[in-house]
Amino acid sequence: MADTAPQPSPHDPDARGHFGDYGGRFLPEALMGALDELAAEYDKAQHDPEFTAEFQRLLSGYAGRPSLLTEAPRFAEHAGGARIFLKREDLNHTGSHKINNVLGQALLTKRMGKKRVIAETGAGQHGVATATACALLDLDCVVYMGEVDTERQALNVARMRLLGAEVVPVATGSRTLKDAINEALRDWVTNVDTTHYLLGTAAGAHPFPVMVRNFHKVIGQEAREQILERTGRLPDVVAACVGGGSNAIGIFHGFLDDTDVRLVGLEPGGKGLESGEHGATLTQGTPGTLHGALSYLLQDDDGQTIEAYSISAGLDYPGVGPEHSHLKDVGRAEYRAVTDDEAMDAFQLLSKTEGIIPAVESAHALAGALQLGRELGPDGVIVVSLSGRGDKDVDTAARYFNLVEGV
Amino acid sequence: MSRIDELFAQTRGEGRGALIGYLPAGYPTVAESKDLLAATVDAGADLVEVGFPYSDPVMDGPTIQAAADTALRNGFRLKDLFEVVESVADRGGRAVVMTYWNPVFHYGVDAFARDLAAAGGLGLITPDLTPDEGSEWIAASDAHGLDRIFLVAPSSSDERIALTTAAASGFVYATAVMGVTGARDSVGAAAQGLVNRTRAHTDLPVGVGLGVRSGDQAAEVSSFADGVIVGSALVTKAGEGTDAVASLTKELAEGVRRPRA
Ligand SMILES: Cc1ncc(COP(=O)(O)O)c(C=O)c1O
Numbered sequence: 001m002a003d004t005a006p007q008p009s010p011h012d013p014d015a016r017g018h019f020g021d022y023g024g025r026f027l028p029e030a031l032m033g034a035l036d037e038l039a040a041e042y043d044k045a046q047h048d049p050e051f052t053a054e055f056q057r058l059l060s061g062y063a064g065r066p067s068l069l070t071e072a073p074r075f076a077e078h079a080g081g082a083r084i085f086l087k088r089e090d091l092n093h094t095g096s097h098k099i100n101n102v103l104g105q106a107l108l109t110k111r112m113g114k115k116r117v118i119a120e121t122g123a124g125q126h127g128v129a130t131a132t133a134c135a136l137l138d139l140d141c142v143v144y145m146g147e148v149d150t151e152r153q154a155l156n157v158a159r160m161r162l163l164g165a166e167v168v169p170v171a172t173g174s175r176t177l178k179d180a181i182n183e184a185l186r187d188w189v190t191n192v193d194t195t196h197y198l199l200g201t202a203a204g205a206h207p208f209p210v211m212v213r214n215f216h217k218v219i220g221q222e223a224r225e226q227i228l229e230r231t232g233r234l235p236d237v238v239a240a241c242v243g244g245g246s247n248a249i250g251i252f253h254g255f256l257d258d259t260d261v262r263l264v265g266l267e268p269g270g271k272g273l274e275s276g277e278h279g280a281t282l283t284q285g286t287p288g289t290l291h292g293a294l295s296y297l298l299q300d301d302d303g304q305t306i307e308a309y310s311i312s313a314g315l316d317y318p319g320v321g322p323e324h325s326h327l328k329d330v331g332r333a334e335y336r337a338v339t340d341d342e343a344m345d346a347f348q349l350l351s352k353t354e355g356i357i358p359a360v361e362s363a364h365a366l367a368g369a370l371q372l373g374r375e376l377g378p379d380g381v382i383v384v385s386l387s388g389r390g391d392k393d394v395d396t397a398a399r400y401f402n403l404v405e406g407v
Numbered sequence: 408m409s410r411i412d413e414l415f416a417q418t419r420g421e422g423r424g425a426l427i428g429y430l431p432a433g434y435p436t437v438a439e440s441k442d443l444l445a446a447t448v449d450a451g452a453d454l455v456e457v458g459f460p461y462s463d464p465v466m467d468g469p470t471i472q473a474a475a476d477t478a479l480r481n482g483f484r485l486k487d488l489f490e491v492v493e494s495v496a497d498r499g500g501r502a503v504v505m506t507y508w509n510p511v512f513h514y515g516v517d518a519f520a521r522d523l524a525a526a527g528g529l530g531l532i533t534p535d536l537t538p539d540e541g542s543e544w545i546a547a548s549d550a551h552g553l554d555r556i557f558l559v560a561p562s563s564s565d566e567r568i569a570l571t572t573a574a575a576s577g578f579v580y581a582t583a584v585m586g587v588t589g590a591r592d593s594v595g596a597a598a599q600g601l602v603n604r605t606r607a608h609t610d611l612p613v614g615v616g617l618g619v620r621s622g623d624q625a626a627e628v629s630s631f632a633d634g635v636i637v638g639s640a641l642v643t644k645a646g647e648g649t650d651a652v653a654s655l656t657k658e659l660a661e662g663v664r665r666p667r668a
Binding site for chain 1: 461462463464465466468472476479484485508509510511512513514534535536537539540557558559560561562563564567571582585586587
């Protein structure tokens with residue numbers, strides 16, 4: 001084993017992918033071989049200096065890491081005077097954190113000798129990132145996207161097609177991210193010999209949650225160094241939006257052992273928790289299995305999945321990664337819901353005060369930071385994961401704020 | 408000996424495969440699903456799989472997805488499942504339930520096993536639960552005398568086949584092709600190889616499913632497997648009514664009885 005080998009972490013799941021009671025593998029037998037192969041290959045790759053060097057090279061030379069940590073003082077005036085720092089994943093190539101995981105898994109796909117990649121996407125950010133990596137590494141790419149999302153994120157559909165990917169609109173079920181994942185799993189069961197399923201979040205069956213998390217850990221590692229350098233101290237709070245949970249788990253991990261740092265995940269509260277139209281899985285759900293893992297889940301009395309709702313396509317998901325469920329139960333992380341309106345207010349506020357248009361997903365974290373700042377008062381320091389940029393959301397914002405005549 | 412063991416002892420004695428028919432509970436409505444299942448029992452299905460209509464059926468193709476959607480839209484609830492199973496038992500048929508795991512988990516694994524057994528159900532087929540995560544279900548099925556039908560696939564290693572068959576009872580469900588449910592023109596050369604690989608690890612009967620839709624295919628599969636499982640083709644007929652279901656079931660029942668080559 002090389003010297004660069006990662007140390008076993010007390011935060012790793014057990015050999016079968018359990019984080020406490022959560023995680024594991026709840027998928028058809030037909031996929032078990034591929035999951036075993038993936039876990040074994042990922043394990044080897046992690047300990048292979050050539051792989052880790054190649055990954056680092058792509059992160060710095062292609063994705064543009066490290067990403068900046070930008071203080072947002074004018075925005076913070078609205079947060080009770082606490083200091084707010086933005087971890088600028090929006091500045092990565094393709095405009096979100098998603099590229100970290102995608103580059104890692106695309107390299108693994110090459111290592112496994114597979115030529116075809118499939119992915120699901122909600123907002124289109126993961127689809128765009130996957131199409132990008134596939135163009136770069138010469139892999140065939142098929143992206144499943146719910147029909148509702150192909151409509152609200154039409155620009156990203158065009159982007160994926162420009163990059164050479166095939167985009168398949170999914171018309172089943174709620175026609176959003178959950179159904180795109182179902183369809184991708186059906187493709188995978190059929191084509192598993194030639195195909196890697198490049199899952200876009202820290203959810204799903206083992207080894208996806210731990211692998212995706214590890215590819216995103218760089219967010220938290222950088223943020224911790226940067227905040228120490230800038231302020232000479234650790235933050236009081238690290239805030240991130242939670243869809244499936246990948247940007248949140250990536251930034252949380254930089255601070256997991258700093259037990260004085262509060263880790264706060266912001267979930268989509270949609271039209272309000274009492275309306276029933278939301279995607280607040282951890283705050284409102286109960287344990288259940290979906291897409292391969294046991295985790296918190298929005299479900300009805302019969303164990304049928306309840307369709308999520310959010311103005312943000314990237315958070316519109318009734319499940320969540322299993323490590324978040326574990327962190328919630330053991331009390332290491334807290335989760336709150338932020339409504340569409342609160343998120344859109346924060347979206348506009350950041351745009352006007354700092355000249356940064358955030359992704360609507362990330363705006364949920366910003367709305368959380370406004371609340372948390374007021375709770376902490378002027379001595380507070382908050383690091384927010386600005387997981388993506390808002391270019392893709394301009395259409396949504398134009399409608400929401402009536403910015404364009406006749407829209 | 409479970410009632411499923413007895414069934415396969417009998418069909419093996421007759422030198423044929425058992426006919427296993429799948430229909431979703433509640434499709435198109437609860438009452439009609441009872442009639443449709445009764446028609447398959449009367450027309451010669453040796454065992455029926457009562458499907459649980461689920462919101463996220465990742466192992467199912469368009470036919471069964473659409474049927475599940477219809478059932479749910481028409482108000483299917485979990486408690487209806489037990490009622491439908493009971494109706495099969497009352498008709499003199501044998502029923503197992505095929506369900507994705509979350510509804511069982513959510514209901515409570517032991518409670519589900521208890522209520523299924525009380526309704527006259529004989530076991531559970533679990534497309535997204537493998538023995539790896541199956542300890543609670545293994546205990547509950549033992550406690551309530553239910554069979555646990557796990558799946559093997561062409562991609563299963565010999566090691567996984569050994570693990571799966573060691574945990575299974577009643578029969579082993581071999582998926583003929585890599586893919587989701589749906590009628591196919593050919594059942595796949597992989598099926599026979601998989602049956603043979605499975606038999607190297609167990610004396611349990613092996614049923615083959617995924618793609619069978621005609622009497623000829625049933626005869627072909629019956630020549631090398633202990634059970635012929637028909638799903639999507641029957642579900643399509645269910646959309647046409649009980650006569651269509653009865654007539655396909657008869658054709659399939661004739662198929663499994665053709666002399667083995
Ligand atoms: C910018 C951005 N942030 C966050 C998310 C939510 O994903 P996750 O919870 O995995 O970070 C998405 C998903 O599409 C996204 O595009």
